[in-house]
Structures are given as structure tokens and as C-alpha cells.
Amino acid sequence: MVGPIEASNGFYVLGDTFIRNFYTTFDYDQLTVSLAAATHLPKYGNIISGWDLFGIVFGCFAGVVLITILTVCIYRKYCKKDESEDLVY
Numbered sequence: 001m002v003g004p005i006e007a008s009n010g011f012y013v014l015g016d017t018f019i020r021n022f023y024t025t026f027d028y029d030q031l032t033v034s035l036a037a038a039t040h041l042p043k044y045g046n047i048i049s050g051w052d053l054f055g056i057v058f059g060c061f062a063g064v065v066l067i068t069i070l071t072v073c074i075y076r077k078y079c080k081k082d083e084s085e086d087l088v089y
Contacts, residue, residue: 020038021037021038022035022036022037022038023035023036023038076088
């Protein structure tokens, strides 16, 4: 976050998400702050690797399949039970 301080004469606040992408030097004698871009950071922030993405997608798919199978099994069990109770001789 970068934003001006209310009722200040041109002072700005540099938030953590902004400043973590820079090397910062404070010169108290000259009353200056210097910023240099941090080159070791990924260009687009935190990038998920291909295998991590595969694991997330596969896990979600397996979870949906498991929930669907359990729902169908429970539905069949209770529907058969209800139909057998209706058949009274």
C-alpha cells in the first residue's frame, strides 16, 4: 500500500507489500530514503510450480468424486429402505 498521510504536506506511507519488493536504505544524516528494486524476487510474486498445481487440481477432483460416490451410495441405501417398507402384503 502506498498512500498519503492525511493533513501532511506531501508525506507518504509505504506499506509492507510495497516495501518488501525493494532494498531500503535510510540515511539519517542527509534525511533521505533510497530504494532499489530487489532482483531476487519472482517477477510475478509467488508462483506455484507445475507439480503443486497438479496436486491441488487432482486433490479437488478426487474430493468431488468421493463426495459424489458417497452421496449416491447413501441415497440408494435410504431409497431402497423406503421402497421396501411400502411393500406390505
